Amino acid sequence: MTLSCPPSDPFPVPHEWYQPGGLIIGGIASQLIYVFYEVFFKEHPSQNLFQVPHMMTKCYQHILALAFAVKEINENAKILPNITLGFHIHDSYHDARMTYRSTIDLLFKSHRFVPNYKCDTQKNLIAIIGGISYDTSFHMRDIIGLYKIPQLAYGSFYTEEVRDTSRIPSFYRMVPNEAQQYIGIIRLLKHFEWTWVGLFTMDDVSGQNFLQTMEPLLSQNGICSAFTQRIPHQIHLDNLDETRDIALNMYVLVTYNKVTTFIVYGESLTIIWLRAILFMQDPTNKIDTSFKRVWILTAHTDFIAIGLFRFWDFQVFHGAISFTIHSQNLLKFSEFLQRIKPSWSQGDGFFKDFWEQVFDCIFPNPHVVVEPKELCTGEESLDSLPGALFEMEISGHSYSIYNAVYTVAHALHNTYSPRSKQRIMERTERLKLQDVQPWQLHRFLNEISFNNSAGETMFFTNKREMGGGFDIMNLVTFPNKSFLRVKIGWVDPNALNREEFTIHEDLIIWNKAFNQMTPISVCNDYCRPGNQKNRKEGQKFCCYDCTLCPEGKMSNQNDMDDCIRCPANQYPNQKKNGCIQKRISFLSYEExxxxxxxxxxxxxxxxxxxxxxxxxxxxxxxxxxxxxxxxxxxxxxxxxxxxxxxxxxxxxxxxxxxxxxxxxxxxxxxxxxxxxxxxxxxxxxxxxxxxxxxxxxxxxxxxxxxxxxxxxxxxxxxxxxxxxxxxxxxxxxxxxxxxxxxxxxxxxxxxxxxxxxxxxxxxxxxxxxxxxxxxxxxxxxxxxxxxxxxxxxxxxxxxxxxxxxxxxxxxxxxxxxxxxxxxxxxxxxxxxxxxxxxxxxxxxxxxxxxxxxxxxx
CATH class of the missing domain: 1.20.1070.10 (Rhodopsin 7-helix transmembrane proteins)
Known part of the structure; x- marks a missing residue:
């Protein structure tokens, strides 16, 4: 019996970008946010699957980074000279169901959607890049792992499953080990002697993993968490009472004057929800200038504005310290972004929504007589956009995607390199690239090492994570809703001179309320020299009283757990904050x-x-x-x-x-x-x-x-x-x-x-x-x-x-x-x-x- 392809999918996913090629690199991006209807199975599940989307316009750079990398490789005669790379990009829609749907589409669909069928034009999918979050990456892995196709995730997240690479042999990460970021946060807190901090995390598995790892590290290093607050993935406008309760609770925590340092772990949406909740409680924005605080943001968190929140500024986060995935500026990529125009967007199913939302205009529609908004002219410039909507400099995630494309390309290149003859089943003839199967790339990916166009060496560690570290950035906001990131340090175990953690304190611009003084975040005032800490019963160890040093002891630093004795030839002074040389005493003829x-x-x-x-x-x-x-x-x-x-x-x-x-x-x-x-x-x-x-x-x-x-x-x-x-x-x-x-x-x-x-x-x-x-x-x-x-x-x-x-x-x-x-x-x-x-x-x-x-x- 002959199996024929089914008819075309009557309910196609509305956003994808396909560029043909001899070998296809797949991509799962996280661009759009939909409010999905609940499925009651009274009609086809796809009938009312989507509403009007809200696009995270800033993340559109991720798609462009993949397209730019493929374009560069196809124009480079030294890499894959006889093959043209193509790509096929789908969106996860920040939803588990749609992540599975998009992954299946990527594997099997050309124009129809049926699992395990490849119809019409053959699509030679060689590797998949994605996703950005824990949920998206591991929903994808559930399907991709069955087919042993290399999956290169570009998001920074932590999970115990990543440690056991034997369980997920096709899973690679284009970012450094998340543990380095945790070490960086601890070193940062200890550098500034911040011992009383608040924790905000996304209410998901990744956030739970973060708390399970971070809280013991804080305790081991003499730092206490004043509170732990989980942030919901979405604000439920249909339940305003619950939303107000969450907003009130978070407002109280943020304005609690003893806590001035907050660690935020989450995704790009975390900042949106956090800013929205604070705005709901304080629409006058008095919180922006009334309270002293320092925000410490993890690498997966970015400043993004969408939909109703596009006109909000980020003054509340002025002076924040952000850990970001390490990146190097690519001049050609900036030039590539400046050439982006509507005429360039053929085949890009994301561009229309991006352009309309980022410039708050619409393209002409012959079916609509009266246009509710200003029409898009096509002459708008990406340079004019505030950073919360789109950035012209390459972001850490985009840089990881760019390197992921090159990693696949170099692995493919090595499969037919003369040096690979003895490594591929001892065959004497080179592999034809069109015949390379995805599972054959794994041995080359594990051994990959090359210098990218920025001169940095790319390689995987034994845990299939990209080597390198994290940058530490300082956020400087401006009244026109724009902001600037200033690099103030880094965390890198492979840095020269063994400087695993570096911070340039003189470059930091703090929140205006601090008057450029270094912030203090402690449960109570420091125990000054001459005193020692005395723990308060029933409270965390960071909260304590101060008592004078006992007789014969002294303390010469702030917050000493115990006073110490002076050297044998010295004794404590009257204030017990230093030592004085003892007098030599004997019965002298001179006295x-x-x-x-x-x-x-x-x-x-x-x-x-x-x-x-x-x-x-x-x-x-x-x-x-x-x-x-x-x-x-x-x-x-x-x-x-x-x-x-x-x-x-x-x-x-x-x-x-x-x-x-x-x-x-x-x-x-x-x-x-x-x-x-x-x-x-x-x-x-x-x-x-x-x-x-x-x-x-x-x-x-x-x-x-x-x-x-x-x-x-x-x-x-x-x-x-x-x-x-x-x-x-x-x-x-x-x-x-x-x-x-x-x-x-x-x-x-x-x-x-x-x-x-x-x-x-x-x-x-x-x-x-x-x-x-x-x-x-x-x-x-x-x-x-x-x-x-x-x-x-x-x-x-x-x-x-x-x-x-x-x-x-x-x-x-x-x-x-x-x-x-x-x-x-x-x-x-x-x-x-x-x-x-x-x-x-x-x-x-x-x-x-x-x-x-x-x-x-």
């Missing part, structure tokens, strides 16, 4: 306290020396001979050394002074106390020896005193020797005890040994005190035990007070306390024991005789 203590030590040393000289001068007098003259000299020398040892505690501590300081103090004090103990024991033994028949007489003499002094002193010397051999003292910088000072001090090495020295010295003093206290009332005319009791009482009081004071003080105060204890205890011994004797020598010489000394009470 008043050091001078005073040194003066006292020197004075007591001189007094002790005078006492020694006096005792040498009056060496043979009874008062000097009493109670062992040798012990007296030993005690005086020990006291002199005690006074002199205090000089080891004054001045910058060094290795030698730290090594000698505590051991010398311990040994000389033990010597002094040992002498006092020996004196006391001598008095007691001498008294006991005077009793008849006493056995103590054999102990009377110098030997007992020498044994006491040597044994007690050597014991302390042994303790100090062990100390110095095991864990000796050493110089140390203490940076923690006092915040403002670096204390230069001697570390005792072994604290245990230090307290052993003090404990042993206290034990000797306690023994001396007990013996002296017991002998204080012995019946001598000159009983030295009384004065020793007082001296030991003073000595013990001083050193018992020393311990708690020593443990509770810091820095050089510890040294002061120890010097004071040394001087006061040594002066107590000197005064209590030797002042009575000096008094007798100088003031009462008549009492300094043997009779008086030996007289009993």
């Amino acid at each position: 008043p306290l050091g001078i005073s203590l040194a003066s006292f030590a020197l004075s007591f040393s001189l007094i002790t020396t005078l006492v020694i000289g006096t005792f040498i001068k009056y060496n043979d007098t009874p008062i000097v001979k009493a109670n062992n003259r040798d012990l007296t000299y030993a005690l005086l020398i020990a006291l002199l050394l005690c006074f002199l040892s205090s000089f080891l505690f004054i001045g910058h501590p060094g290795k030698v002074t730290c090594l000698l300081r505590q051991p010398m103090f311990g040994i000389v004090f033990s010597l002094a106390v040992s002498c006092v103990l020996a004196k006391t024991v001598t008095v007691v033994v001498a008294f006991m020896a005077t009793k008849p028949g006493s056995s103590m007489r054999k102990w009377v003499g110098k030997l007992l005193a020498q044994v006491i002094v040597l044994s007690c002193s050597l014991t302390q010397a042994s303790i100090c020797t062990v100390w110095l051999m095991t864990s000796p003292p050493f110089p140390q910088l203490d940076m923690d005890s006092v915040a403002e000072e670096t204390i230069v001090q001697c570390n005792e090495g072994s604290v245990t040994m230090f307290y052993c020295v003090l404990g042993y010295m206290g034990l000797l003093a306690l023994a001396s005190f007990i013996v002296a206290f017991a002998a204080r009332k012995l019946p001598d005319s000159f009983n030295e035990a009384k004065f020793i009791t007082f001296s030991m009482l003073l000595f013990c009081s001083v050193w018992m007070s020393f311990l708690p004071t020593y443990l509770s003080t810091k820095g050089k105060s510890i040294v002061v306390v120890e010097i004071f204890s040394i001087l006061s205890s040594s002066a107590g011994l000197l005064g209590c024991i030797f002042s009575p004797k000096c008094y007798m020598i100088f003031l009462r010489p008549e009492l300094n005789n043997r009779d008086h000394i030996m007289r009993k009470t």
Whole structure:
């Protein structure tokens, strides 16, 4: 049975552009917007499919870019010299049903519409370029993928399905990876320190994918979304109450003064609906100048005016920052656009609607007697149109379409290139281009690499996405409804010098309300230096209170999460927003306290020396001979050394002074106390020896005193020797005890040994005190035990007070306390024991005789 072609389609799609050629490149554009009737199947579904269309005139450049690229290739003898390319372009009408219908038309229809039939003239379709949106691209893919025809999408959108290229082997994208745009947005927000932003997205699958990807990225980088608002695809004029509710809600969000930065993710229609909703709520346009805001627009969003909205300006978006698909200006394309006239439009089913809507005129119609509008003259110029209706410079999407045509052409060229002989099933003859099947292009598309007419290298990544990046543009609007895009940066992982993200802040023109000051978008004011953030309970982490830095910490930047400690040799200033160099602290001879203590030590040393000289001068007098003259000299020398040892505690501590300081103090004090103990024991033994028949007489003499002094002193010397051999003292910088000072001090090495020295010295003093206290009332005319009791009482009081004071003080105060204890205890011994004797020598010489000394009470 022979299958014949069915009759012509009685309900053809009204917009298409066909240019014949040996090989055909298909295109699905997104030009027109219709309000479609609901299908009830009471009549043919196509009977009332269309109403009067609203054309997105700006997108007409996409069609012209495809036509221009095909024209250039056909005129270029170096590419496909023996073949003529043609094209067949249909429209998606921004509708799922019509996208399927247009795709089927593109695959099978010449003049009739029947799936899987190719009737009349054979149409050798080699590849299809489209679409611009997520929905359009993947509706097309559902059909095109079955036939393994290469599909080159030119829209910027993101979906998880794109990651798994094995599932869609015929799907290619002429734009860079969308993830680069997300990185660019994050880098932009961090550059300007915008941490409180609002999100507007189209209410579709692509918008949901955007939120699922973007919101975690914001959170990971310390940025919060103040709100998320979904924008409907269409404004439902048949449900004004719902539309007003949406408009009111969005107006409140836009004018919420704490949020000045808004990220808009959507399609070209998004700006139209957003502008319309704001106009419905505020028709006076006061919002244009009353509120500070920055709009950040993604690459798929463009400023387009259609239908009733064609006369609106875009002042509300003045100063916006827009990510766009990277493009280079093509001079020949601008010249091509300037030649567009009605006479040029043969076969172009889009041109009539474009020209009439863009110039607000109509072409003469013999069936209409009275024309409702001005007639189109054909002399109108595209140069005069505002940017929202049509732009003369090539857009990012048009540039992608232009590159897509060249990509297909170079892939076709490579199929019959001599270098491809071994790569195509090992055949020795070149393929005839007319016999190339679409599925055979895939291996060449995957390996494609060429330089376009702008000098840029075109290639696909391993995810079948075009390499490159995104441009960052600044929108400058003017009262005449025109606008200008200024390139202020880019996002490109392949950029030179690894400048993945670049922004030229000095080129940005902000919204007029900012007075050219860099905008601020935060939940609350910055925490100034000297403060740290304190999160508010139940709110997002970008909302916080500010609290002063705790003691010992500082913050020198805005919005620090935690205050930090200064370096070890510095401390926070009074405002806690910086660090100050710590003073080097030690007891110096140049400060008043050091001078005073040194003066006292020197004075007591001189007094002790005078006492020694006096005792040498009056060496043979009874008062000097009493109670062992040798012990007296030993005690005086020990006291002199005690006074002199205090000089080891004054001045910058060094290795030698730290090594000698505590051991010398311990040994000389033990010597002094040992002498006092020996004196006391001598008095007691001498008294006991005077009793008849006493056995103590054999102990009377110098030997007992020498044994006491040597044994007690050597014991302390042994303790100090062990100390110095095991864990000796050493110089140390203490940076923690006092915040403002670096204390230069001697570390005792072994604290245990230090307290052993003090404990042993206290034990000797306690023994001396007990013996002296017991002998204080012995019946001598000159009983030295009384004065020793007082001296030991003073000595013990001083050193018992020393311990708690020593443990509770810091820095050089510890040294002061120890010097004071040394001087006061040594002066107590000197005064209590030797002042009575000096008094007798100088003031009462008549009492300094043997009779008086030996007289009993």
